[in-house]
Amino acid sequence: MRTLAVLAMVGAYVFVSAAFAAGTKTANGSRVPSGDLRAYMHGVGATTDARGVSTVFFSSSGLPPRGAGRDRNWTHDVYVARWTPRQAMLDKPRVFISRPEAQEPVSVAQNDGGRVMVTFEDGWNTPNEVSQRYGVYTSTLQDVHPYPNDVLSGGHSGHVAAVGSRFVVFYSNDWIDGGGVDNLGTGNGVYAKTYDADGTLLQSVDVAPRRREWWPMIAGSPTHALLVWQQYVGDETYARLKIALLNPEDGTLGEVRVIAPRLRYYTYAATFVPSIDRFIVVATGADGKGLAQLIDESGTTTATLACMPGVVRESGITIVGDRAFTPSADGRLLHLRLTPSSIELTGTQPSPVKWSSLGSVGLVRSATRLHWVVLTPKGLREAEFDLTAAQPASAADRCTR
Template sequence: MEHDVARSSLLRRPMLALACTLVCQLVAPTIAMAGGPDPRQYMHGIGAVPATTVNTFNVFFSASGLPPRGADRSGSWPHDVYVAQWHADTGTLDAPHLFIQKPEAQEPVTVARNRAGHVMVSFEDGWNAPENVTQRYGIYDTALRPIKPYPQQVESGGHSGHITAVGDRFVVFYSDGWVNGGGVDNLGSGNGVYVKVYDGHGKLLRSVDVAHDRREWWPLVAGGATHALLVWQEFVPGQTEANLKIAIFDPVSGRITGEQVLHKHLQYYTYSVAWLPAVERFLLVGVAKGNGFADLIDSAGNVRASIPCMPATVREAGIAVNQRTAYTPAADGRLLQLQAGPDALTLSGTLMNTDGKPVHWRPVGSVGLLRTSGALDWLSLTEKGLEPLRFDPEKAQAANAADQCR
């Protein structure tokens, strides 16, 4: 149900979260690294939007310095937000520069561009946050000049936000509150997911409860022509796997329809979503029951086609779209190639990095960008810095029986 713009959360996390110290693991679980440090302390969160120059994109990412330093001596995560221009004609990535710099961490960054060319940048912020963290945002023009610049507040205590644009409106989907215990490493869960809608100048238009005061969190959103697809995970008592839920959101009316559990036995946090304009469908990929899956969903929330079993995908990895073809990383070091129609979805092939070696994908963020030549550049966050990768769709290998299921 809708709520007042000034709603405060009923339950806050008792300890400093993602943006601040090593107890940041309360917001999202430690990534299993065979006893190693959580890789998110180095870099976490990446996104890209078109820039003013044709065939040029602004790539935003959060990092603890360049090269990334990781947590400081006190255990705090010192992430700032950086931006670099990537050129589709040449595949060149310009030197990154600081975009937002404050004490504590501003991560993971998420970015969207609306129909008018305005850019929203949002992230969970540990700086000057009376309730440990807060979801904040800023709005800029296409040249990244301020319209309503950071620090603007989505929700004090809000976290794990993800944003998109539908027409001229921005949709911010975020979590709020925390419940200790259960889930991955017994670290607990978020306690609700919520939506706020803003116009292109940062004015709050609407605030909607999606799952209020319930153990549901890690929200992702993709913007379509008129609606947005909301995706999030639901805590299941006594299990170390989640339910994956979806719903359709109309940013004009604020109406939510088609809420459903789409997958059970979800691998926590391992899902991603994108809009495919050429077929007017949403694409959802993830991992459940140990295998990858993909679903093609229309703007009414109906699943039009599915791949029930394919290679596992990668946590926080992006989906690159080229007309009816989509690409996303596979946990085994390849790139998956999916072919979509309005009512059809197939795993049509797999790609190797042009050096022929499997990629050691990191679970902290990556984004794929299409070059004018047809090649794919993939920018992957790692503990050592931003890793540029290149794939050639002309050399895709046909998917085999082992790729379809195991």
């Protein structure tokens, strides 16, 4: 029975009602809230080939999305759609991977040789309700080590990043009922596996094994992967946000640190900023206010923006030079100016489409224009941003009033 057993994880976010019914009991005992709109679409990412052609990958229950079936099972396939900066909109999407049961949320990464790894939680043909699976392809999506390959049977919630020529998949395993959002439970540990450019397993790393820590996110630099995840806090409605640096060349794991002690569950993202040689993490605290940190490849925080508008769950961060852009929970796009030792909220602008917690990704049209792709229960929505039209950040945005 595929009802996203181990992703039973959302409460009252942008498009997800807080008034869930008791939910569907799944084979491993966890629950998925009835009415969870991720049943329509969930997970999006993009890669770009040497010609400048971007491929957007997303998971959807058909186009237009149908949602859960009559048996309440989720039935996402993985779709791809091409885009170039000369196009107004994405090309017509096509199915890339399709099996019975759901393949979602899709996560993708491209290594320095152009190879692409695709990973997702898969409900098809697995003895453990779900399995974290992957495939490796060329930049034009020709088979190298194609799906289906198991990261781990029973694994879930995985995301992938490229580090040089290698790939790192960061995933969770197992489920513990109770606690967390709407008392639906938590994962039971986070783990990483590294792969070469052909998709061959190199190393396995226990990051936080057999603990109530889960929802692993990841970003890659030329030499390290930044691992970001949440830790359950008993009898509280917030989590702790934790990080560690992984060196996939030798499998060494750096110091594990808490960078936000009171996190709104699931509401964080990370990416690498090449121009300043830093990772950026954005998140929303339990009070609804946002925060951002820059982290170097030793795992040290080099800059902190302690307060800004809250960010949107599962939304991407798009980098243009020394600027970062990400959606805000109040319907705007945030503009952040970065140096190796500073983060400044310089401006905001309203979004022409409503953000969703199902996933979104920004594509760079030029130094002054972004194209944003948003997953919604009714299908893809696309938005164009003229970055020169931003308004300066207000005192309220900067939390100085």
